[in-house]
Amino acid sequence: MALSMSGDDEEYESESEQQRAVNRPKPKMGSTSAVKLPSNRSASGARRRRTRCRKCEACLRTECGECHFCKDMKKFGGPGRMKQSCIMRQCIAPVLPHTAVCVVCKEAGKEDTLEDEEEKFNFMLMECSICNEIVHPNCLKVSDASGVVNDELPNCWECPKCNHAGKSGKDKSDDSYISKLLPQVKTEKEEEDDDDEEGGREHPFRSGVDRKGRFGEAEEDGDYRDSRNDSLNSSIKTPLGDSDHSLCSSPQAGPSSEGGSETQERGPRPKARRKRRLPNRELSRELSKALNQEIQKTEDCLANENRQPLKVEPETENEEPKKLFRNGNELGDQRSHLKTKEMNGNTWDLRHFYPSQITPLGFNRSTPTTRPVPPRSPPKCVQMERHVIRPPPISPPPDRLPLKDGKAHILQREVWMKIFGYLSHQELCVCMRICKTWNRWCCDKRLWTNIDLNRCTSITPLMLSGIIRRQPVSLDLSWTNISKKQLSWLINRLPGLRVLKLSGCSWAAVSALCTSSCPLLRTLDVQWVEGLKDAQMRDLLSPPTDNRPGQLDNRCKLRNVEDLRLAGLDITDTSLRLISRQMPLLSRLDLSYCNHINDQSVNLLTAAGTTTRDSLTEINLSVCNRVTDHSLNYFKRCGSICQIDLRFCKQVTKTACEHFIAEMSVSVPFRLKEDKLLQKIS
DNA sequence: GTGAACGTAACA
DNA sequence: TGTTACGTTCAC
Numbered sequence: 132m133a134l135s136m137s138g139d140d141e142e143y144e145s146e147s148e149q150q151r152a153v154n155r156p157k158p159k160m161g162s163t164s165a166v167k168l169p170s171n172r173s174a175s176g177a178r179r180r181r182t183r184c185r186k187c188e189a190c191l192r193t194e195c196g197e198c199h200f201c202k203d204m205k206k207f208g209g210p211g212r213m214k215q216s217c218i219m220r221q222c223i224a225p226v227l228p229h230t231a232v233c234v235v236c237k238e239a240g241k242e243d244t245l246e247d248e249e250e251k252f253n254f255m256l257m258e259c260s261i262c263n264e265i266v267h268p269n270c271l272k273v274s275d276a277s278g279v280v281n282d283e284l285p286n287c288w289e290c291p292k293c294n295h296a297g298k299s300g301k302d303k304s305d306d307s308y309i310s311k312l313l314p315q316v317k318t319e320k321e322e323e324d325d326d327d328e329e330g331g332r333e334h335p336f337r338s339g340v341d342r343k344g345r346f347g348e349a350e351e352d353g354d355y356r357d358s359r360n361d362s363l364n365s366s367i368k369t370p371l372g373d374s375d376h377s378l379c380s381s382p383q384a385g386p387s388s389e390g391g392s393e394t395q396e397r398g399p400r401p402k403a404r405r406k407r408r409l410p411n412r413e414l415s416r417e418l419s420k421a422l423n424q425e426i427q428k429t430e431d432c433l434a435n436e437n438r439q440p441l442k443v444e445p446e447t448e449n450e451e452p453k454k455l456f457r458n459g460n461e462l463g464d465q466r467s468h469l470k471t472k473e474m475n476g477n478t479w480d481l482r483h484f485y486p487s488q489i490t491p492l493g494f495n496r497s498t499p500t501t502r503p504v505p506p507r508s509p510p511k512c513v514q515m516e517r518h519v520i521r522p523p524p525i526s527p528p529p530d531r532l533p534l535k536d537g538k539a540h541i542l543q544r545e546v547w548m549k550i551f552g553y554l555s556h557q558e559l560c561v562c563m564r565i566c567k568t569w570n571r572w573c574c575d576k577r578l579w580t581n582i583d584l585n586r587c588t589s590i591t592p593l594m595l596s597g598i599i600r601r602q603p604v605s606l607d608l609s610w611t612n613i614s615k616k617q618l619s620w621l622i623n624r625l626p627g628l629r630v631l632k633l634s635g636c637s638w639a640a641v642s643a644l645c646t647s648s649c650p651l652l653r654t655l656d657v658q659w660v661e662g663l664k665d666a667q668m669r670d671l672l673s674p675p676t677d678n679r680p681g682q683l684d685n686r687c688k689l690r691n692v693e694d695l696r697l698a699g700l701d702i703t704d705t706s707l708r709l710i711s712r713q714m715p716l717l718s719r720l721d722l723s724y725c726n727h728i729n730d731q732s733v734n735l736l737t738a739a740g741t742t743t744r745d746s747l748t749e750i751n752l753s754v755c756n757r758v759t760d761h762s763l764n765y766f767k768r769c770g771s772i773c774q775i776d777l778r779f780c781k782q783v784t785k786t787a788c789e790h791f792i793a794e795m796s797v798s799v800p801f802r803l804k805e806d807k808l809l810q811k812i813s
Numbered sequence: 814g815t816g817a818a819c820g821t822a823a824c825a
Numbered sequence: 826t827g828t829t830a831c832g833t834t835c836a837c
Contacts, residue, residue: 180823181823182822214819215817229824
């Protein structure tokens with residue numbers, strides 16, 4: 132490529148223009164788009180394309196063949212126009228290409244030849260996210276300069292020059308809002324870093340506790356004990372994304388600088404740290420006021436650190452973060468009931484009236500008329516789609532916790548991970564505030580396989596990015612006011628999602644499933660979804676309607692679902708026909724509280740030639756008042772049936788159940804676990 | 814605002 | 826040389 136990596140704006144532009152003139156006299160699309168600078172005019176170097184790390188979990192995957200981009204590929208029968216990587220193979224840590232060299236010495240990265248962590252850092256190539264220049268930190272002869280290492284992306288920092296000049300990926304001069312808020316938060320960390328330096332290196336635990344205490348802004352300059360208590364309190368309010376604060380604005384780390392960057396300065400060399408910008412006390416006050424807004428900005432910061440161009444959208448819903456905090460304690464921790472006092476009565480009641488596992492207790496079908504109306508309009512999440520939120524790698528470095536004296540803690544990361552595995556998500560959020568290393572470790576997706584946002588009254592952009600960063604296998608968004616756009620955004624970024632719970636959401640939101648492909652989904656919970664009837668079910672189960680080239684796929688989007696929860700829906704046999712055809716792996720089906728379900732429905736599901744006849748193992752027909760004793764005869768056809776829930780079916784008699792058990796006992800022994808709840812004796 | 818399209822960097 | 830896919834532009 133003829134582009135100069137060290138060239139200034141003019142040089143680059145002119146060259147780019149030349150190319151444009153030569154290669155495409157009449158450009159239809161972008162010309163040298165892959166290397167053309169973003170609108171950031173302060174950039175001084177050509178932007179270097181990054182490439183796969185080839186090591187991360189995503190890189191090691193094979194193409195799914197199912198996603199939008201795979202379908203475009205020629206190998207999968209598409210036209211090959213989009214030229215994008217499989218959604219499942221989006222590299223978590225894209226690296227600089229092998230051809231990248233230092234703009235000063237023209238040499239490649241030399242960290243591999245060194246042992247010492249800090250030396251490694253000084254001799255590795257670092258790309259500035261602002262000016263795009265790639266240098267060895269060691270080659271910068273700037274004294275008393277400070278670079279800010281991007282924790283999220285390998286070999287990425289804000290170089291001392293840009294950092295010193297106060298430049299940003301965003302044009303601060305044009306955005307007083309950001310310039311007012313983001314730097315303040317950074318400064319908070321900078322203050323600590325400065326303190327660290329002044330007082331020598333601090334034990335990471337102590338340092339971290341202070342940090343989180345201040346960050347949560349519970350108190351100003353509280354002592355250790357106070358700040359610990361405060362942090363615990365604030366942790367209860369910790370939102371999903373909140374703990375990413377420290378990750379996002381963590382000034383240090385980077386692949387080779389982990390720990391090393393915490394060591395003392397070495398002469399005039401630039402080092403990765405942040406500069407003091409505000410007195411801490413003043414900052415704390417400011418931070419207290421600005422914290423809510425800053426949460427959203429943190430995500431912008433995060434995205435910015437990922438070197439994605441993004442627009443800045445001021446957070447207009449100032450009270451949002453409070454709600455976010457309140458709901459944060461829901462995260463996967465069913466043990467917590469702390470939030471119930473703070474929730475409105477309606478939501479509180481519903482939480483208790485509609486457990487996810489329906490256990491009919493006599494309440495009737497009319498109850499759902501008090502379906503929780505989302506208390507607020509869905510929050511804006513427009514900008515979320517511009518962000519690339521990269522999930523943290525499995526087993527993020529370092530291997531051991533760096534200690535005050537420069538040594539490493541005796542326990543290895545995996546031992547810590549086992550310990551973290553015993554903690555609730557709330558407690559993990561506390562841990563994430565302790566120190567940078569714990570922050571990284573606690574974000575490991577193995578600790579977040581199940582994220583529960585059930586009944587969060589407001590799903591915010593920050594929460595969405597927090598979810599993406601944790602890549603859960605199971606996600607419960609039941610009774611939330613998530614919007615279609617948000618859900619679509621989520622689904623497309625959770626390729627490994629197996630369990631999705633959307634009960635009580637609106638059809639408007641759930642309809643996102645119609646346009647998104649989630650081939651790995653095994654459990655889908657759409658019970659009590661408002662407006663979900665036969666017509667919507669057809670949309671949900673029918674193949675994609677996109678007929679553009681490469682988009683042809685006649686298979687059901689939910690063909691691999693094994694567990695389908697449809698309680699409380701006004702669906703009829705029309706839907707059941709579709710289900711029996713389109714879901715060959717369906718094993719568990721919940722049709723409780725479905726008033727239109729009758730014997731004929733059961734007949735359909737168990738008819739000869741249907742896959743459900745053999746695949747069904749559990750069926751819930753409780754409180755289906757049109758189901759009669761006759762249905763039990765149909766269930767005798769099912770080869771794999773293990774549980775039939777007919778509780779509170781008015782037209783089903785205990786006698787019929789006992790008769791069923793007696794007949795089946797010849798081949799498959801059943802018992803009555805409860806009244807009209809038939810269960811196979813294993 | 815969104816996503817398709819595409820030039821071309823990166824690499825085998 | 827062929828393939829993959831990053832980063833950008835622009836039509837809708």
